[in-house]
Amino acid sequence: MTLSQKALGVHLLTASGAVFAMLAMLAAVELDWSMMFVWLVVAFFVDGIDGPLARKYDVKTNAPIFDGVLLDLIIDYLTYVFVPAYALFKSGLLPGWTGWVAIIVITFASALYFADTRMKTKDYSFSGFPGCWNMVVLVLFAIQPNFYVSLVLVAVLAAAMFFPIKFVHPVRTARWRMVTLPVAIAWTVFAGWAAWVNFDPASLAHYGLMLTSIYLLGAGAMQQVIHGKDG
DSSP, X not given: OOHHHHHHHHHHHHHHHHHHHHHXXXXXXXXXXXXXXXXXHHHHHHHHHHHHHHHHTTHXXXXXXXXHHHHHHHHHIIIIIIHHHHHHHHHSSSOTHHHHHHHHHHHHHHHHHHTOTTOBOTTSOEESOOOOHHHHHHHHHHHOOOHHHHHHHHHHHHHHTTSSOEEOOTTTOOTTHHHHHHHHHHXXXXXXXXXXXXXXXXXXXXXXXXXXXXXXXXXXXXXXXXXXXXX
C-alpha cells in the first residue's frame, strides 16, 4: 500500500466510529444497555488508536481531502455525548425533571466545549473536562448511585468543562504517560467487562472501573498541583 492509501485508511477507520455510534444508539432504543456500552467501548478503542495512526501516516499531507480533526469531533460528539446522554435519560438513573436537566446540560455544554479553540493545553492535555460522558455514564450504570449524586456529578463535570483544570490525554500527554496509558487501557477492559456481564454488582470489573476512573479524572489536576499551572 502507498502512503496515501494508508493515510486514507486511517480516515476510514475514524469514520467507522459513526457506525459504532449508530449500533450503540439502536441498542439504546431497545434498552439493551449492555450492548450499547459494548459498542461505545469499541468506538472508544478506535478513537484511541486512530490519532497515533493519523500522525504516523501524516494524514494532513497524504490524505488532505478529508479533515480528520473535524471527522473525529463529529464522531466523538455522537459517541462521547449524544448516545450516553440519551442512555442516562431513558435508563431512569435520573428520573423526572432531573433527567431533563441532565440531557440539556450535557448536550449544550458539550457542543460549546467541542467548538472551543482553547480545549488543548501546551502539553496536549485537555483544558477542562473533555466531555467524556460515555465514561461517566458507564460508571453510573455500574455503581447505580442515588440520583441526586448523579445529578451533582453531571453539574460539577459540566462546569469543569469551562474551568482551567487539566485532564490528561492518555496518549498525547507525555507526563505520567507510562502510568496513564496502561490505566486507560485497563479502564477500557474493565468497561467492556462490566457491560458484557450486564453490570453485575458482584463483578470485579466495578472496582477496576472506579479506581481507573478516579485516576483518569484526577491525574491532570494533580499534575497542576505538583508542577504548577503549566504542569
